[in-house]
Amino acid sequence: MVTEIRVEKVETSKINTVNFEHLPFGKIFTDHMFECDFVNGEWQQPVIKPYGPLQLDPSARVFHYGQAVFEGMKAYKDDNDNILLFRPHENYLRINISSKRLAIPEFPEDYFFEGLKTLLHLEKDWIKKGRGNSLYIRPFAIASEGAISASPAENYKFMIICSPAQSYYEEEVRVLFSEKYSRSADGGVGFAKAAGNYGAQFYPTSLAQKQGFQQIIWTDASTHEYLEEAGTMNIFFRIGDTLITAPSNDRILDGVTRKCVIQLAEDNNMEVEIRRVRVAEIKEAAKNGTLQEIFGSGTAAVINPIAGFGHGGETFELPKLENSYASFFKEKLMDIQYNTGVDDIHGWCYKV
Amino acid sequence: MVTEIRVEKVETSKINTVNFEHLPFGKIFTDHMFECDFVNGEWQQPVIKPYGPLQLDPSARVFHYGQAVFEGMKAYKDDNDNILLFRPHENYLRINISSKRLAIPEFPEDYFFEGLKTLLHLEKDWIKKGRGNSLYIRPFAIASEGAISASPAENYKFMIICSPAQSYYEEEVRVLFSEKYSRSADGGVGFAKAAGNYGAQFYPTSLAQKQGFQQIIWTDASTHEYLEEAGTMNIFFRIGDTLITAPSNDRILDGVTRKCVIQLAEDNNMEVEIRRVRVAEIKEAAKNGTLQEIFGSGTAAVINPIAGFGHGGETFELPKLENSYASFFKEKLMDIQYNTGVDDIHGWCYKV
Structure with missing residues (x-):
């Protein structure tokens, strides 16, 4: 079944007012948006x-x-003007996993993909060629019913908005390992892309920024002894030539880029350990010189190398490597994302 | 300093369309609302x-x-047509505690109280006399800036909306002690009235409702062995003649009604223990007959007696007492709230 999507076009595009050489992240949006209302127990015709x-x-x-x-x-x-998405089915599945946990009705697959395709073809001029350029796509669902009883809403809106993007982080990123604040609890919503998970990080992050760190790597709420994720990125550690990352669980987002990194590492016969990562072991490895790299993975940043970290009043700088795993994975991923002649053996690239 | 608040009145009130005998909670709102924008680094003139x-x-x-x-x-x-608030300064202080944790700028005290007074005088006909009747007041602050980078917004809205209310819970309430899901983490935002704390409870609560329980009493995320709060209420247990409640901490909301109950218990020479409450001890007390009561305290419900609870596949019914602590506290609190000739020794009643 192909859903009929009603399209109301703008009279005049605003694309000529946008400087694509200087794009602040997430502030400029394309001409159109996708909107679908959940009313009377079902999703209505999308527009x-x-x-x-x-x-x-x-x-x-x-x-x-x-x-x-x-x-x-x-x-x-x-280079052939194809519009490409990267594993969009993963995002589709995950927004419904998130929705279920937040008691939001799941969104139909055909609405999602037809909406996405129609919108992207309409906005194709907003997607610029060239490594680093992309159109950031933000599907989201919100409870729209006007009623403040503390129970699930009857009405919702599912929307997709799009923002042209260059690379997400430009500066060197240093991270603080959290010792006091937490991102999520066992049995909570940390695995979901729930709105509240993000606002809750802003204040502790602002405290870290005052100490000279750009982001926080969250630790487990019970002991603060284990490293989990960075809030907008999953985190990888390289000790010697072994890549280590925390398992996804109900506190940690099951990141799409994270899964790709693990797959690429296995494809390239790298040693990968998916297990709990102790703060103490990373500090020890930093001290004895075996800690080679830390990097984050996420849609916005793709791969984000970490320049240093702090914990317990100590700060550590990471070596600057010629052939880092971070740049290896970033290049591999971008080769697939920009379809630059590589063999996409896992079928991650999705032509719209 | 008294703030000048611009008032734009409705042409015609909708009050005559409202059936005050059958008020669904939080669905009907009064004629006016208070709105104040945070722009350019400061709160603007409220309206x-x-x-x-x-x-x-x-x-x-x-x-x-x-x-x-x-x-x-x-x-x-x-009975003399005075409009009364109950400890509003506590709410004022707490919304700023919540705001700080969510990286939202604090709201000025004079704006809050002048706004509240002006609004309530305007809506005085919406506040009905009679025990159980009230006007529920919902101050809230939201990040309004349009920009999806994961960092604190530049712009906010602080609003106050009002909804006429009868009593919150009408049915008998049975609660499930949580064994898997959690409300908040150490170092998280559980102590704050952060929006995300509430949406995160809807799905686990819906599962509990399928088992015949109306609400969940949350347990600590690390062990699920200690009882914390009910999400919209703090929780008190009466074993023998001793009243027991969990201490407020960074996972548990420091409830205004909770504080009043503790104070009233002390005023009346009741035994009160503020300490961690084990699930096992409450089940044991239910089994040996010493558990007299469980009740919730909160602004919406004031005092909400619990009829029974479930945990680990077992269910327990609580005795129906003639002279329960729950009704004692509820009457005492309502005597102050409705100013029915009692001596308000702590100055909780605040005439607008």
Whole structure:
């Protein structure tokens, strides 16, 4: 079944007002957006219409109870003007996993993919060629019903908005291993892309920034002895030539880029350990010189090398490697994402 | 300093369309709302205007990152038509504690109280006399800036909306002690009225409801051995004649009604223990007949007696007492809230 999507086009595109050489992340949006309402127990006919403000009752539950989830994806353009997505089915599955945990009705697969395809073809000029350029795609679902009883809403909106992007992090990133604050609890919503997981990180991150760190690597809430994820990225450690990352669980997001890194490492006969990672072991490895690299993986940043870290009043600088795993994975991933002649053996690249 | 609040009145009140005998909780709102924007680094002039929809960019951070906090308060009317609030300063302080944790700028005290007073005088006909009747007041703050980078917003809205209310829970409430799911982590945002804390409870609560329980009493995320709070209420246990409740900490909301219950218990020479409460001890007390009562405390419900609980596949019914602590505290609190001739020795009643 192919869903019929109603399309209302803008009269004039604003694309000529945008400087694609200097794109602040997530502030500029394309001409159109995808919108679908859940009313009377079902998702209604989706519509693509000019990007513009939402009208919501001040009592809409998203404002009061954070009943909201999102995804992050990117579209790329190859040298033949094909529009490419990267494992979009993973994002589709995950937003419904997130929605289920937040008591939001799951979104139909055909609505999602038809919406995405129609929207991307409409916005194709916003996707610029060239490594590093992409269109960041933000599907999200919010509780729109106006009623402040603390229970799941009756009405929702599922939307997709798009923002042209260059690379996410430009500066060197140093991270603080959290000793006091936590991102999520066992039995909580840490595995979901639930809106509330992110706002809750802003204050501790601002404290870390005052100490000269750009981000936090969260540790387990019970003991703060184990390293988990960075909030917008999963985290990999390289000790000697072994790549180590925490297992995904109900506190840690099952990142798409994370899964790709693990697969690429296995494809390339690298040693990979998926296991709990002790703060103490990373500090020890930093001290004895075996810690080669730390890097983050995520849709926004793809692969983000970490320049140093802090914990317990100590700071550590990481060596600058010629042939880092971080750049190896980043190049491999971008070769697939931009379809630059590599063999996409796992079928990750999805032509729209 | 008294803030000047601009007031735009409705042309015609909708109060005559409302059936005050049958008020669904939190679905009907009064004629006006208070709104104040944070722009350019400061809170702008507040305005009270006709209740109506908000216009927000689809990229507003509240939709994506749950950067949002709220409070719950009630206004009462006594027999002399005085409008009364109950310890509103506590709510004022707490919303700023919540805001700080969510990286939202704190709201000025004079804006809050002038806004509240002006709004309540405007809506005085919506506050009905009579025990059980009240006007539920919902102050809240949301990140309104349209930009999806995962960092604190530049712009916010602080709003107050009001909904006429009868008593919150009408049915008997049975609760499930959580064994798997969690509400909050050490070092997290559980102590704050952060929006995301609430949406995260909906799915586990729906599972409990399928088992015949209306609410969950959350346990600590690390061991699930200690009872914490009910998500919209703090929880008290009475074993013999001793009242027991968990200490507030960074996982548990420091409830205003909870504080009042503890104070009233002390005023009345009741035995109160503020300490961690083991699941095992409550089950043991239920089995040996010493568990007299469980009740919740919160602004919406005031005092909410619990009829029974479940844990580990076992269910327990609580005795129906003639002179329960729950009804003692509820009557004492309502005497103060409705100003029915009692001596308000702690000055909790606040005339608007």
